[in-house]
Amino acid sequence: MVAIAVVLGHMTAAALYDPKDPLNEAVAAFHVQASGALGDLYAPVLSLTTGDAERPGLLGHVRGLRFIRIETFDTDAAVTITELLRFGHSWAAVHAARPSAAHPTGRFLLT
Numbered sequence: 001m002v003a004i005a006v007v008l009g010h011m012t013a014a015a016l017y018d019p020k021d022p023l024n025e026a027v028a029a030f031h032v033q034a035s036g037a038l039g040d041l042y043a044p045v046l047s048l049t050t051g052d053a054e055r056p057g058l059l060g061h062v063r064g065l066r067f068i069r070i071e072t073f074d075t076d077a078a079v080t081i082t083e084l085l086r087f088g089h090s091w092a093a094v095h096a097a098r099p100s101a102a103h104p105t106g107r108f109l110l111t
Contacts, residue, residue, distance in 0.1 A: 005103055006030055008043045008068070009093075009111035010051035016065075017051070017058045030110060034067040042107065044071045046091075 008016065008027070015023035016031065034041035043062050048070070052059035062068060071077075084094035093109060 003037065003039045005040045005042065005107035006034075007107050007109050008041065008047065008062075009109055010047040010054075012110045013043055013048055013051045013062055014055050014058055017055060017061050027110065031065065031067060040069065041067060042069045042071055044073065046073045 008030075012023070012027050015021040016027045018024060030039070030041055033039050045059075048059045048062055063070060081091070081094045085091065093111075
């Protein structure tokens with residue numbers, strides 16, 4: 001089995017944060033798979049910031065979870081995202097699923 005790379009959008013991060021969210025169990029399953037080395041789970045800091053604005057405490061909660069890699073928002077990310085935004089993609093999709101050196105074709109976006 002090939003490990004896949006999955007990125008949490010701000011809504012799926014919120015679902016993972018809130019045990020009463022109807023999608024919590026489904027998103028938690030991705031976290032369990034990442035803990036078993038069956039995939040890589042990423043959370044862009046910009047998505048987490050947006051989620052934390054809506055649900056205070058979300059950023060700190062996800063930051064404290066093992067097996068989730070928090071991605072920074074740096075100048076390289078800003079350049080790539082700006083280019084993709086010009087092509088009409090949403091900010092959430094381009095920040096979360098943008099190509100990188102490690103994932104040149106992008107990753108799956110869980111939203």
